[in-house]
Each structure stands twice: as structure tokens, then as C-alpha cells.
Amino acid sequence: MIRFDHVSVRYEDAERPTLSGVDLTVPEGELVLLVGPSGVGKSTLLGTVSGLVPHFTGGRLTGRVTVGGRDTRTHKPRELADLVGTVGQDPLSHFVTATVEDELAYGMESLGLPPDVMRRRVEETLDLLGLAQLRDRPISTLSGGQQQRVAIGSVLTPHPKVLVLDEPTSALDPAAAEEVLAVLQRLVHDLGTTVLMAEHRLERVVQYADQVLLLPSPGAAPVLGPPAEVMAVSPVRPPVVALGRLAGWDPLPLSVRDARRRSAALRERLAHVPVPSPAGPGGAAVTALPPLPPAAPAGILGRLFGRRASPGKAGGPADTAGSGGTRARSGAEAVARVEGMGVRRGRVEALCRITLSVVPGETVALMGRNGAGKSTLLATLVGMLEPTTGSVAVGGLPPARTAPRDMVRRVGLVPQEPRDLLYADTVAAECAAADSDAGAPAGSCRALVSELLPGVPDGTHPRDLSEGQRLALALALVLTARPPLLLLDEPTRGLDYAAKARLVGVLRGLARAGHAIVMATHDVELAAELAHRVVVLADGEVVADGPTARVVVSSPAFAPQTAKILAPREWLTVTQVRTALETAEADPSASAAGPAKGSV
């Protein structure tokens, strides 16, 4: 159905081609999963199928890509619209109408489908994607995950023969992601739709794939094959595969169910090994933060507060007590304290009766369904939104009523859409501005970008970066300022597993140094790896708040793969299991050991 003949793509001024020698066929009626490290060229490859590359991105395409026999270089994207449905990484750039219902109908209208067919499909899709209650809502008022559902729904309604999806579940909660993948699988099985989909969270998708297409490194020849075979050689792999490789299971499991069936010996081996208790916040390891830096210069204020919904009232309560006084006033040294807080957004009661506090050195994962109120909570902590009822204090001050120049020294937010932080024309200029805004030594921000994700080019416009590269840049910009309270909204979109592991390292270091971190995330593996505590929101209320293992292990939605495989014991990550096995091997007396080496 999709044929690549000797395809190469080279962007202007790039040192080498992003894609080269792609020569393969995606058969009709298969779901092919495209995987590879951040920035390797996955979106570029998808773009050659939808026609966006090179028509909209620039660069030079050589070779030929055909979809259902149509050459994507001679057919503009709109001439492929009846055949190919595309969802890109940024749902907002995708929308053409203002409301949910109109957006779902738009593609069908352009193809001239009869009104009764359109009506029926809109209703079906609203139900399928849990959007029925949002049908009249302006798209601009939806949460990130709700927008992603609309973007997916709008390409499903015209029933295209080919779907090209770039990280379609990146903003979805775990249950919604499963539902969307089940719908896609049904389209593939029942209607013979061909799906080519790029994803980083392989734990969500690999078991649905008929074949996996791996781009191992920039410009390297792709590998296409059965999922288990490709996973055996892939540099990116989900925890279930990493655990299978660690335990020497053959064939490698792709699903939790497969892994559980093979896990008896591993369980036995771990039976007498204590699960390491995660280092909690506080304690000797956490050092006190240095005093707050002097007021931030103006530059960074634009970045952090440029898009605030209710502009900070300049001249709000001054920090007269100084930083030490402020902290003392706030009571038990909490960096953030929320009490009985409610937030109304238009007609929606987005948060209700929220009470929680965050202490220095603590990492909190905010989890919960799409639209539960996670981003809203972060927005109130940074001062972009004001509580309707109750109170919020950060560093002892009410964020929305405090001058941005005072807030910016206390709190930094990496928003769900990292683009909102980026203003300069090049990566180098963004980094230089961040260093100067934060009063950090020149080169600090650039070093952080490279630490998080090697290979991000200095001279590239942030607009042209890959999703993972852009997020790494946004994270580095905020981390350079080292705010005492660091807020991250979905901090792993577009990041490969290695980049995620490096991010975990950086954030752990910050937590040890006394920074408090609150991250809204659907990435259960990240929460398991990093968070001391998980707070679950549902319909704007806190429904669970406790140590990570206790909250996630019992939850089918939030448990990481390792926990599902090894339940009821509370192993959360492959790293924990690896360390335990290595320790047991070094000191067999520490456990009632079975064979230390080889297959377990």
C-alpha cells in the first residue's frame, strides 16, 4: 500500500541526509509501528507519506514514495486527502474549525459525503473517543489530551485507507490510549486499513503491531520485521522487553501477559530479595537550597508569563520579609501549599477542594484522566490562573497576585506545548538568552541540552527541531534557572528511553539538591522511576495521594509494566530488578539464591 523506492531526504544546511536508502513496502491492512531514537527522522519519514515532506517542510526528497499508487511528490497533501489521514505531533496545528463537532465533520465535508453518513459517523466517533460531552466545546478550551482525541477522531471519520499517525497517544491517559489503539486495530482487522504509526511509548503499542520499522540512527538503513525480532536488536525497547532481555527469556515477550507466563523463575529468584525502598524526599541526602537569587531580569518573564491567562498584578504584595522570612511565614517549609482550592474555567469546574503541599526535595507525579485538572493545577502554581475559592501559596506568596519578577525566582514551568517557551531564531540564541536570564555561566543551558539529548544542532530554528529535541531545549531553558519549585507538564513527549533516563538523572540530582518537582504525566514508567509520591486527580478532585508504589501497584491504569509482571510484590522498574539481581549475584548469601547467571 505504501512503497518507498530508494528514498532519501536532506534538509537545507544539514550535514547529512536525515533519511537515506529507505527501500521497503508497508503492506495493505497492516499496522506498522515506526520506532527509533528522538530526532532520528521518524516524523520526516511519515511526512514523505502524507506529502508534508518536502511540500511544507523544505528539504530535498530523492527516490519515490507512492501511496495506493500515487506519488506523494507530484500529489500535494490535499490531493491525497481521500486516501491518507494524518495526525501530526501538534494537534493545534491540525485544526481548521472552532468546535469539536465541526472538526469531526470537516474532513467528510471536504470529500462531499452525504449528510446522513456524516451525521452517523460523527456520533459514532464521539462515542468511540469519549468526546460526547465535549461536542459543542470550542477546541481552544480543551485539555491537551482532549485535543489529541479530537485530532484522531477527525481523521477517522472520512475512513481513509491509510492512516499516518505521529505519536498519537502521547497526550492520552493510559485508558484512552488503550481505547484508541483498540479502535485502530479494529480498523486494520475489519476494514483492511493500513496504519503507519510512530510512537516512543512502546509499552503501549508494540503488542498491537504486525511489523516494526526501526530507524536505528540518523541516516542508517531501516529495519522492517516482526516485532519480537526487531525488538531483539532495537536500541529503544519497552520495559517488558528490557526485563525479558535481562532475564534471558526467548522468545522475547511483547506483552505483560507473555511476560507473566515466563516469569516464574524470576519471581522465585527475587522472592527473598527485599524490594529496595525508593529514596524518599527529605532526609540527609537533601541539601538546603541556597538563598533565592536576586530578582530575575525581564527576559525570562516573557518566556514564563507571556501567555498567562490573568496577567500578574504588578505591584502585588511585595516580598518584604525577604526570602528567609517568606519561607518562615509559609509554615513547615512547604515550597507549595494549596488549601481547599477550586478553579473554574468558563463553564467548567476544573478543580475542586484541592488540598496538598509539596516540600523541598520531593518529586510528585500528578496523574489522572484527560481533563482531570492536572495542567490547571500547574497553571495555578505558576500564577497563570487564579483560584476561584481557597488558596495557593508558592514560596509563601500567592502566585497570581505576585509580580512575575518575584514568582520567577520561585517557580518554573515547562508547559505541555514546549513551543510556548521558545522565541529566538536558533537553538544557540535560546540557550544564550536562558543563561543570561538566569545569571548562569555562558554555556550552561547548551550543556544541559546536550546532556539531555545529544546531537541537537545549534543553528536550527526551534520550529524545525524534532519533538524530542524541542522538549529537551525547553527543559534545559527552565532547568538553567534552577527554580526551587519545578513544574513539568508531560515532560517526556517525543523523548526516547535513553533521553528519558538522562532526564530522570538530571531531575533526581535537582531533587537531591533540594528542589521540589511536580510533574503532570501519563507516563507511568516515568512516574515509577522518579516520583516519591503520586497524586491522582479525577474530575478536578484528589482521589489518591501517597507513596508511588502504594498508589500505582494496585491500579490497572497506573501500574508500570514491571509491577504488572511481578505483582503482588512492589517491583516498579527494570532498574530495580537489575540492581537486585546484581547484588544477589555479588552476595549470594543475601538471598535464598537460585542460579545467579543465565536465564531466570
Ligand SMILES: Nc1ncnc2c1ncn2[C@@H]1O[C@H](COP(=O)(O)OP(=O)(O)OP(=O)(O)O)[C@@H](O)[C@H]1O
Ligand atoms: N523542516 C526542517 N528543517 C530542518 N531540519 C529539520 C526539519 N525538520 C526536521 N529537521 C531535522 O531532522 C531531524 C529529524 O527530525 P524528525 O522530526 O524527523 O525526528 P523524529 O525521529 O520524528 O524525532 P522525535 O522522536 O523527537 O519526534 C532532526 O535533527 C531535526 O532537527
Ligand SMILES: Nc1ncnc2c1ncn2[C@@H]1O[C@H](COP(=O)(O)OP(=O)(O)OP(=O)(O)O)[C@@H](O)[C@H]1O
Ligand atoms: N481555557 C479553558 N476554558 C474552559 N475550560 C477549560 C479550559 N482549559 C481547560 N479546560 C477544561 O478544564 C478541565 C481540566 O483541564 P486540564 O487541562 O487541567 O486537564 P488535564 O488533566 O491537564 O488533561 P490532559 O491530561 O488532557 O492534559 C477540562 O475539562 C478542560 O476541558
